[in-house]
Amino acid sequence: MKTENKELLEPPEVFGIVEENLYRCNGSLTLQQTEFLAPLQIKTLLLLSMENISVPLRKFVETNKINTIHLGIKNWQPDLGWKPVSEELIKEATEIILDRSYSPILLVCSSGIKETSLVVGCLRKLQNWNFNSTIFEYRRYSTNKARYAVELFIELFDTDLVSIPLNTPDWFIRDF
16 A cells, blocks of 8 residues: 655644634744645734744745734833733734734734733633633643733733724624
8 A cells, every 4th residue: 555745734833723714823934834824815914023924924925915914013112011012012903803804814923922822812801701711721822931911911901992893703792
């Protein structure tokens, strides 16, 4: 019996499906990892950290004409006190995520954990998830890099800051 030697696709580190047409991963991807992303037909890359993306990911974005929104540079503030990121970054990222016209979206930060987990955690709060479930998801992705300040930020995030667009994805249940 002859077997074909096909190269397996390699998912990016910290890759996950957040919701339908909403994905997360780190920004330091290899060529093989970008091939894993191709079938997802990403329309928008939402870059949440200050750092630039890897060369293979940049080529993937250019080749596939993916809209890149670099919120990390725009919303970076040198002294946030105890806060890991600015509320403005979370607010803008969440509003983009909730605008169906940007989907499918890939959330990216340098580690795939810090800013991405904050955005997802605050999105879960906006979705009225149980706080323990939100923190469990955060810790599952963060593993030994989980930080109390991130959990506190999620808990204290004011969801009223977020302007919910009219054209939300089907998975987002609006509370009127």
